[in-house]
Amino acid sequence: MGERFASWITSRIGAAVVLFATVALSALVFLGSPSQPEAGPTTGLPEGKQSTRVTELRDRFAGGRAESALVVFERADAPLDEADRTAIGAAQRTASAVAHVAEVPPARFSDDGRAALLPVPFEAGLDADTRNATVDELRAALRDTATGLPGGLTAQVTGGAAFGRDISAAFAGADVTLLAATAIVVALLLLATYRSPVLWIVPLTVIGLGDQLTAKLLPWIGRLIGEPTDASIAGIVSVLVFGAGTDYALLLISRYREELRRTPDRRAALAAAVRAAGPAVIGSAGTVILALLTLLTAVLTSNRTLGIAAAAGVGVALVFGLVVLPAALAFLPRGAFWPLVPTVGSPDSSASGLWSRIAQLVGRRPRTVLAGAALVLAALSAGLLTTDVGLSQTEQFRTEVESVQAQRTLSAHFPAGSSQPVTVIARADAADRVVSTVRAVSGVAAVGAPEVSVDGSLVQLTAQLDGESGSAAADDTVTALRTGLAALDGADALVGGQPAADLDQREANARDNAVVAPLVLGVVLLVLVILLRSLVAPVLLLVTVVVSFAASLGAASLVFAALDIPALASSVPLLAFLFLVALGVDYNIFLVSRAREETLRRGDTRAGMLRALSATGGVITSAGVLLAAVFTVLGVLPVIVLTQLGIIVGVGVLLDTLLVRTLVVPALAMLLGERFWWPSRPAGRGPVNAAREPLASDEQSPSRPLPEPAPAP
Numbered sequence: 001m002g003e004r005f006a007s008w009i010t011s012r013i014g015a016a017v018v019l020f021a022t023v024a025l026s027a028l029v030f031l032g033s034p035s036q037p038e039a040g041p042t043t044g045l046p047e048g049k050q051s052t053r054v055t056e057l058r059d060r061f062a063g064g065r066a067e068s069a070l071v072v073f074e075r076a077d078a079p080l081d082e083a084d085r086t087a088i089g090a091a092q093r094t095a096s097a098v099a100h101v102a103e104v105p106p107a108r109f110s111d112d113g114r115a116a117l118l119p120v121p122f123e124a125g126l127d128a129d130t131r132n133a134t135v136d137e138l139r140a141a142l143r144d145t146a147t148g149l150p151g152g153l154t155a156q157v158t159g160g161a162a163f164g165r166d167i168s169a170a171f172a173g174a175d176v177t178l179l180a181a182t183a184i185v186v187a188l189l190l191l192a193t194y195r196s197p198v199l200w201i202v203p204l205t206v207i208g209l210g211d212q213l214t215a216k217l218l219p220w221i222g223r224l225i226g227e228p229t230d231a232s233i234a235g236i237v238s239v240l241v242f243g244a245g246t247d248y249a250l251l252l253i254s255r256y257r258e259e260l261r262r263t264p265d266r267r268a269a270l271a272a273a274v275r276a277a278g279p280a281v282i283g284s285a286g287t288v289i290l291a292l293l294t295l296l297t298a299v300l301t302s303n304r305t306l307g308i309a310a311a312a313g314v315g316v317a318l319v320f321g322l323v324v325l326p327a328a329l330a331f332l333p334r335g336a337f338w339p340l341v342p343t344v345g346s347p348d349s350s351a352s353g354l355w356s357r358i359a360q361l362v363g364r365r366p367r368t369v370l371a372g373a374a375l376v377l378a379a380l381s382a383g384l385l386t387t388d389v390g391l392s393q394t395e396q397f398r399t400e401v402e403s404v405q406a407q408r409t410l411s412a413h414f415p416a417g418s419s420q421p422v423t424v425i426a427r428a429d430a431a432d433r434v435v436s437t438v439r440a441v442s443g444v445a446a447v448g449a450p451e452v453s454v455d456g457s458l459v460q461l462t463a464q465l466d467g468e469s470g471s472a473a474a475d476d477t478v479t480a481l482r483t484g485l486a487a488l489d490g491a492d493a494l495v496g497g498q499p500a501a502d503l504d505q506r507e508a509n510a511r512d513n514a515v516v517a518p519l520v521l522g523v524v525l526l527v528l529v530i531l532l533r534s535l536v537a538p539v540l541l542l543v544t545v546v547v548s549f550a551a552s553l554g555a556a557s558l559v560f561a562a563l564d565i566p567a568l569a570s571s572v573p574l575l576a577f578l579f580l581v582a583l584g585v586d587y588n589i590f591l592v593s594r595a596r597e598e599t600l601r602r603g604d605t606r607a608g609m610l611r612a613l614s615a616t617g618g619v620i621t622s623a624g625v626l627l628a629a630v631f632t633v634l635g636v637l638p639v640i641v642l643t644q645l646g647i648i649v650g651v652g653v654l655l656d657t658l659l660v661r662t663l664v665v666p667a668l669a670m671l672l673g674e675r676f677w678w679p680s681r682p683a684g685r686g687p688v689n690a691a692r693e694p695l696a697s698d699e700q701s702p703s704r705p706l707p708e709p710a711p712a713p
Helices: 003-009 012-032 050-060 082-096 128-146 160-170 174-194 201-225 231-260 266-297 301-329 354-364 366-386 402-413 428-440 472-486 498-532 536-562 572-602 605-636 640-677
Strands: 068-075 115-121 153-158 422-427 444-447 458-465 494-497
Touching: 003 012, 003 266, 003 301, 012 201, 012 301, 050 422, 050 458, 050 494, 050 498, 068 082, 068 128, 068 160, 068 402, 082 115, 082 128, 082 153, 115 402, 128 153, 128 160, 153 160, 153 402, 160 402, 174 201, 174 231, 174 605, 201 231, 201 301, 231 266, 231 301, 231 572, 231 605, 231 640, 266 301, 266 498, 266 572, 301 572, 354 366, 354 605, 354 640, 366 536, 366 640, 422 428, 422 472, 422 498, 428 444, 428 458, 428 472, 458 472, 472 494, 472 498, 494 498, 498 536, 498 572, 536 572, 536 640, 572 605, 572 640, 605 640
Parallel strands: none
Antiparallel strands: 068 115, 068 153, 422 458, 422 494, 444 458
16 A cells, blocks of 8 residues: 555544544444335346246236245144034135235145145235235234144145245344354454454454444445345355455554564554555455456346445455554554564564474475375365255255245145246237146146236236256256247247246356356456466466365365255355355465565565465464354354355365465475566565564574565565
């Protein structure tokens, strides 16, 4: 960062202005934050797909976009008797009396006589809150009725509206739970890192304020792009702000501690730390932001919304970590580091501690180290051989919810797709041909009566599938339906509904994987080339991160198998790749930027890389462990997608921090020497600042000289 700016924000007046402006701006945002935009009926659906177009066309029918629930009655040990059937009739009348419920048709009984399905249609045009409240009221009414049900007869609610309600309930209070868990994890790790009863409070407070400011900005972002930022997006962004912001704080404070060992004036030391750490932190944050913005090319609106929201969150973390935090530190005395207060001339443990010994090991045996690390990464990557992608709707929760339990009961007695049928819309004059074609498709269990649109031009019908929505069987049936209907001349038939939407979302995710992933790699490579002024080093760093991602996904797949999670959610691979590539490169940027700085200073790539590893090892490892722990906190939410994302990113960050950045990258630099920086030649310029007075901590090892300590990025 600029020398004048760094000096100004660490001066008494500049720091006061920054803190006052931060408080004032935060107050304005907190007081003026709008509500989230309403989720539309096509929110989250992929653009241009048949399921999205069917959802839009349903407005032209009398029933509109009405949703429904299903009540599943079962007697597990015997057929339903007359008393059971009478009780089910009474439940039909009870459901009809619930607010916002339309006319309830009679129940349908299973062939084995042990279960019954009661469809409960809702009024058209209900917003999400009203729909959820209606499901709650229906369940409450049935619970009251259940007290009068014959012994052994159960009643549970499932269907599209019930699944939506249970997903909303899974995120109820999630913001508080996630914030509390994240803050506790960060506080404990900062305490362990600084071993000071005071210092950890400052970065935690600053980054916590940045996180809350970001949370209040999300509704503005939602209104700007016309899509709500739901609870899952808010959770991911919160974790990202805490993780990235705390990483930036760790790197800045580590550099500040080093400068305090050589500078009597603490404000001058802080300004020097900001100037020195700034370029690496800005480059790191810029890489993550640009990588996140590649999601703007995604087909799925949820991916695009996440990209913008997360990029804004990292931007806030950068400002709070590199501007607000130095202003806060400017008012703290050296004693804030107590009991390990850095004084001028005090020893630097990085010159002789654990990371110095690791650096010497890599320097002595780079080939052996690289081969060992490659074997570990290859072994972990083997887990990819058992990785499947795609979860059915009942596999989305880590905990048991009523809609899932009822779906399992339904599947035991009725076609599994009964709870969420497909919807076919076609031209009215092709109705008979469409019905015949749908009935002839394998996997279709039942076809409903056609309904003509208000203007008479269209017809819609529902078809229950044998397979559960999201399953391979349902996907095959939807594909067969679309293929068969496409062959009907002039029918213009479209297949929608939840099973079709699930298939379309998986196909959209596959398309986004193919488009976004190469863009992420291209953006990261370009940033690395600009930062390092090299071609060889950026390519090698990118390859190591991609290999690390494969190993992380393989290792996480083994964890999921142990947890009895059958497959990855279709959205997880892309998001995990994006976060791991962008965040994994972060640590390489911190290490290699320092190595280039040391190479320029000493005129030797080997000495520069070894010094960079010993100087940055502790702080980067602390940052990586903290970021991994913060992402793992996503597991406190009972939704499989976030649990999987948290575990994969957590494992990946640990691999990047402890294996790739510690062993693989330094070993590659040792083996390539000056070619690592090609076409630039930082070592060829000769030592810079060689006459600088060494510190007491710059003692030389008898077996291999260790350069004098220089600030960590």
